[in-house]
Amino acid sequence: MTRFSFDLQGTDGSARTGVIHTPRGQIRTPAFMPVGTAATVKAMLPESVEATGADILLGNTYHLMLRPTAERIDRLGGLHRFMNWDRPILTDSGGFQVMSLADLRKLTEEGVSFRSHVDGSKHMLTPERSMEIQRLLGSDIVMCFDECPALPADRKRIEESMRLSMRWAARSREAFGDRPGHALFGIQQGGLEEDMREESAEALRAIGFDGYAIGGLAVGEGQEAMFRALDFAPAQLPEDKPRYLMGVGKPDDIVGAVKRGVDMMDCVLPSRSGRTGQAWTRRGQVNIKNARHADDPRPLDADCTCPACRNYSRAYLHHVFRAQEMISGMLLTWHNLHYYQDLMAGMRAAIAENRFAAFEAAFHAARAEGDI
Numbered sequence: 001m002t003r004f005s006f007d008l009q010g011t012d013g014s015a016r017t018g019v020i021h022t023p024r025g026q027i028r029t030p031a032f033m034p035v036g037t038a039a040t041v042k043a044m045l046p047e048s049v050e051a052t053g054a055d056i057l058l059g060n061t062y063h064l065m066l067r068p069t070a071e072r073i074d075r076l077g078g079l080h081r082f083m084n085w086d087r088p089i090l091t092d093s094g095g096f097q098v099m100s101l102a103d104l105r106k107l108t109e110e111g112v113s114f115r116s117h118v119d120g121s122k123h124m125l126t127p128e129r130s131m132e133i134q135r136l137l138g139s140d141i142v143m144c145f146d147e148c149p150a151l152p153a154d155r156k157r158i159e160e161s162m163r164l165s166m167r168w169a170a171r172s173r174e175a176f177g178d179r180p181g182h183a184l185f186g187i188q189q190g191g192l193e194e195d196m197r198e199e200s201a202e203a204l205r206a207i208g209f210d211g212y213a214i215g216g217l218a219v220g221e222g223q224e225a226m227f228r229a230l231d232f233a234p235a236q237l238p239e240d241k242p243r244y245l246m247g248v249g250k251p252d253d254i255v256g257a258v259k260r261g262v263d264m265m266d267c268v269l270p271s272r273s274g275r276t277g278q279a280w281t282r283r284g285q286v287n288i289k290n291a292r293h294a295d296d297p298r299p300l301d302a303d304c305t306c307p308a309c310r311n312y313s314r315a316y317l318h319h320v321f322r323a324q325e326m327i328s329g330m331l332l333t334w335h336n337l338h339y340y341q342d343l344m345a346g347m348r349a350a351i352a353e354n355r356f357a358a359f360e361a362a363f364h365a366a367r368a369e370g371d372i
């Protein structure tokens with residue numbers, strides 16, 4: 001049985017490339033994880049997600065515990081069987097989603113009680129319950145149960161929240177137990193404060209995890225503040241384990257994060273924006289609903305090999321978006337996820353060949369401002 005391991009294969013400045021080995025397959029890093037919140041990457045078949053080059057996708061404890069419940073998914077053979085994805089799955093632990101989506105939340109040392117945003121039913125999440133749910137789902141990479149404070153927040157709030165999350169990290173580790181082939185990732189907190197993130201990193205290192213996430217960011221602080229935190233946070237975490245930046249981001253966020261030593265990321269942006277007519281291309285953003293595309297016979301991105309760019313014109317994509325046809329979300333989501341994976345593959349190769357700086361310069365030079 002392949003156990004979980006990280007093979008760091010190359011570095012270029014702070015940027016790194018490698019492979020995470022899991023029993024369900026390898027994850028090439030830097031890696032981007034499409035978000036499959038409710039056991040589906042919206043508007044995509046699993047085989048389409050695989051075709052984009054994704055090695056791993058993300059699921060959510062919060063959504064799946066409410067509907068259809070983790071117990072039902074377990075009875076049906078686990079999340080991989082349920083959603084027909086046999087490669088690695090990472091599941092977020094629920095705390096962040098409770099704070100951003102649920103109603104009537106009550107936070108105590110024990111955990112968080114809340115009412116479902118689906119049907120108003122009452123629920124409680126604790127480190128122990130989150131570990132049980134993620135075990136029932138069968139996810140390959142389990143996230144600690146943590147609390148992510150909304151920014152801006154004062155230092156006292158950040159400090160109290162981070163220390164609660166570190167106590168919950170210890171409880172998560174204890175409840176996770178010894179599960180060969182499954183990984184548990186700790187989540188660093190501490191807002192934008194270097195000293196608090198150092199304290200958090202030390203606390204997590206003392207407990208010991210298979211990987212370390214940088215939490216508490218991409219919560220509205222903006223790219224400049226996020227990059228300032230990423231100028232120190234990745235290096236505070238163990239060098240021989242994967243570093244996962246949660247919830248990021250736009251293509252230029254991702255390039256900047258990889259440059260600063262991040263190995264894994266996830267974001268709803270490419271799939272969510274695909275459904276709203278927003279395409280991300282090598283030359284910048286295309287808002288397909290814009291009338292300028294109505295007669296344009298050219299593809300979204302002439303350099304892209306995805307089905308949308310190979311077989312359809314901007315005029316067609318404009319038409320089906322305006323007509324609110326389902327194929328619009330399908331094609332734009334596929335394109336966006338393909339573009340994101342293409343960007344990751346380009347960075348992996350650039351790091352391996354020690355030319356990341358040139359890759360980054362070309363990335364920015366190719367991008368026109370505004371809508372193209």
Ligand SMILES: CC1(C)O[C@H]2[C@@H](O1)[C@@]1(COC(C)(C)O1)O[C@@H]2CNc1nc2cc3nc(N)[nH]c(=O)c3cc2[nH]1
Nearest residue numbers: 092093096100146148215216217218219220246247268
């Ligand atoms: C709620 C939803 C769908 O998730 C997206 C998106 O909205 C939104 C809402 O506001 C913007 C910033 C624009 O992006 O924030 C999400 C992307 N940022 C993010 N995801 C995270 C997930 C996390 N999970 C855990 N367990 N712990 C964390 O600290 C954590 C931090 C995170 N930061």
Ligand SMILES: [Zn+2]
Nearest residue numbers: 304306309335
């Ligand atoms: Zn394309």
